[in-house]
Amino acid sequence: MRRFTCGAEKQYGGPPPYQQGSSQYQGFGGFARQDPPPPRGADPQLWSWFASVDKDQSGSITADELQRALVNGDWTSFDLDTVKLLMNIFDTDRSGTIGFNEFTGLWKYIKDWQGVFLHFDRDRSGTIDGRELEQALNQFGFRLTPQLLVLLQRKYGSVPVPAAARGYPAAAAPGITFDRFVRACVVVKQLTESFSALDTDRDGWVQLNYEKFLETVLTLP
Known part of the structure; x- marks a missing residue:
């Protein structure tokens, strides 16, 4: 069964080469499938993938x-929160x-994001470890403390961390998969931008009452 995957062709099983009229695109799961024609000017390969994801053909x-x-x-x-x-x-x-x-x-x-992920996955483990995460965030302009980096690893690591293990060193934290890496970086960016919008005098401090704090956090995606 064809899958619309998130990875590069070799490591993540990306889309196979598209050839106009190729038999591999004439059916789906072994059954004949008549996808609607692509819109004018649309990339045929991308339309084929869109149609395969749109299971109910609702458009x-x-x-x-x-x-x-x-x-x-x-x-x-991908976990549902990232989706x-x-x-x-x-x-x-x-x-x-x-x-x-x-x-x-x-x-x-x-x-x-695939290119970013592959660039920082230096050891080609398929996940991002603590050092790789720090390098990525630094490159994006976010310099987090070691404590915050550990929190990110615990929150977005591919394996849940039991409460009893919260004292373990950062190096032992679980790796972060592609989907969670994207989410972690986007969340850090959104939180940083929200803080900057409130920090009008740019002194690194923001005074918030409880209602304003909840409003800021709950309006984030």
């Missing part, structure tokens, strides 16, 4: 359809689904 993709289609390099599915974050970014008309034009932006976004 738009739901969060559930997107989650079933996206997988990491170890073939684990919802992507939906929120690219559902520009706030319909709750993603149309083909929105899907085109999402596809490019994921491909761009």
Whole structure:
């Protein structure tokens, strides 16, 4: 069964080369499938992937359809929170689904993040460890303290960390898969931008009452 994957062709099982009229695109799962013709000017390969993700052929993709289609390099599915974050970014008309034009932006976004992930996954483990995470965030302009880096690893690591193990060193923290790496970086960016908007005098301090604090956090995707 064809899968719309999140990884580069070799490591993540990306889309196979598309050839116009190729028999591999004439059916789906061994059964004949008649996908609707692509819109004028649309990339045929990208339209083929969109149609394969749009299981009910509604012309738009739901969060559930997107989650079933996206997988990491170890073939684990994207977690739902990351899928919802992507939906929120690219559902520009706030319909709750993603149309083909929105899907085109999402596809490019994921491909761009693949390059970032592969660049910082120095040991080619398929996950991002603490040192690689620090290097990535520093490159993005976010210099976090060691304590915050450990918290990020614990929150977004691919294996849940039991409460009893919260004192373990940062080096022992679980690696971060592609989907969680994207989410961690986007969340840090969003929180930093929200803080900067409140820090009007740029002194690194913000005075918030409880209501304003909740409002700031709850309005984040």
